[in-house]
Amino acid sequence: MFAYVDETGNTGSKLLDPNQPLFITGALLTRSDFDKRFALDVAEIARACGADELHAADLGLGRLEGIAPDLLKIIRCAGPTFALSRVEKVYVIATKMFDTIFDSYENKAVPWHVYNVPPLRMMMVFKLASILDDAVAVAFWDALMDVNADRAHYKMAEVCRRLVGRVTDVPDKRSQEVLGQALEWASENPESLEFVYSDKAGRKGHLPNMIGFGNLLDAIEERSAIWKRPVEVIRHDRQNEFKDAIKFWHKIYSNAREEAVMLPMGGKMVLRKVFGSELLMSSSSESAGIQIIDVIIWLFSRAQKEEIPDNCQSLLNYVYSRAHHSDFSFANASEFTSRMFDAMEREVTDEQMSLSAKTLSEIEQRRLDAMAEYKAKKEDA
Structure with missing residues (x-):
């Protein structure tokens, strides 16, 4: 099988851009090579609306509304499925802060179950988020992205000290104790926290791009199992800034151990994904599949904020009906945690x-x- 991947909403390490609160990644998944089968058809549609290629941001809703029915015909003929990953950047900050500061292996003041039992961890992420503001979030991210270990640990200690004074704003006494003790210990022993990367690929692994890419690999792996077809090629829209990081993480996932890792409370996780696949970085002009997914994720992104025209919505509805969905957000985490607590009752x-x-x-x-x-x-x- 083949996958064609694109993304939108990239703001690099400036995660608090109010105009782009989401990072969205999408993939067109087909049994055969979409580019070989449909390149001429897609090129013909592009020429019909006066463009060399389909690039949604350039075409706009008006021209996309006119060609959406033709695009839908081609897509239906391909018989694909899709993967859509929606990542809320403020939630990335909260979860990354919790993972960085409250890992019970590194922060000796954190009780084991608070970090390792999923519903308890998620509950504490929400309580930590309740005492964050933009200034602290920016300071935390600055520490996380610093290449100098001594400087990064000093900055992280300062972040922890700023938060210690706010734990009394958390509603319950026990959470105040857990958060307060952990933050105080981290502020005094910041060198115990392992978060500093001297290489760009490692630092970029903190960003929403890599969360979205990991979610897509999960969906591609799941579809590969359903179709009983190995993943041959993942063709990713060329991203000069993140090219090396994407290649790095693809190599890590595709070469991971095949055996499942056992998790607390009886869960398990398989780290290996898309084993044997080839990752190709391509420009959209080289790939009809990338052009199609560019249109889809651009419309998906617009649909988060406003109503879109009927033909475009029909195209999205078809995608929704055949898509693997991933939503990394406070709302989805809240729903997931509630279900877990209900199951434990x-x-x-x-x-x-x-x-x-x-x-x-x-x-x-x-x-x-x-x-x-x-x-x-x-x-x-």
């Missing part, structure tokens, strides 16, 4: 309560021991 026996109390006591003792051990090693160094 059941009557608890006295024996289970006793076992839980014992487990929490053991976790707390390990936390205190880890903090003391780290302090002793730091003093001896």
Whole structure:
């Protein structure tokens, strides 16, 4: 199978651009090579509206409305599916901050279950987000993207100190304790947090682009399994700024171990995706498939903000009906967390309560021991 990928909403490391709050990535997925089959048809449609190629931002809604029925005919003939990934940038900041500062392996003050049990982690992400503002978010991202380790750790410690004074704004006492203790420990031991990358590919891995790309690979892998066809080629719109990072992460995913990684609460995750696929960076002029997905994600992005004309909406409706959807946002995370808590609701026996109390006591003792051990090693160094 073949995948044709494009993206919109890229603002680099300036995530708080109010005009582009979302990063959207899309893929056209076909069993055979769309470019070979439909390049002439797509070129003919482009010429009919006075363009050398289909580029949605240049054509605008008016001309797209006129050619949408013809595009839909071609797309239907191809028999594709799609992948749509929507990434909310403010949610990226909140989750990235939690992963950076509250990883219980690196931050010895964080109880193991707070970081590693999914519904508890998600709940704490929301509580951390409630005390963030733009100034702190910008300062955090500046620390995250700094190439100098000493400077980056100093900046991160400053971010933690600024947040410590706000934890009393979190509604419940226990969350205040967990957040406050973790932030204080990180501010005193910022060198324990492993987030500094000297290479560009590593730093760009923090950005929404890589979240969107990872979500697309999940969808491509899932469709490959459904169709029982290996992924031959992923043709990505050429991105000079992120080309190396995209190639790096494709290599990591496609060459990862095949075995599933077991997660807390019985979950599991397979890291390998699109094994054996070839990643090609192409300009839209070289690929009819990239031109088609450019139109689709541009319309999808516009549809987040306004009504779009009937023919364009019909094209999107067809895409929606055949798409793998991924939504990395506060709203989706809230719904997911609520479902997880609902699934966990059941009557608890006295024996289970006793076992839980014992487990929490053991976790707390390990936390205190880890903090003391780290302090002793730091003093001896």
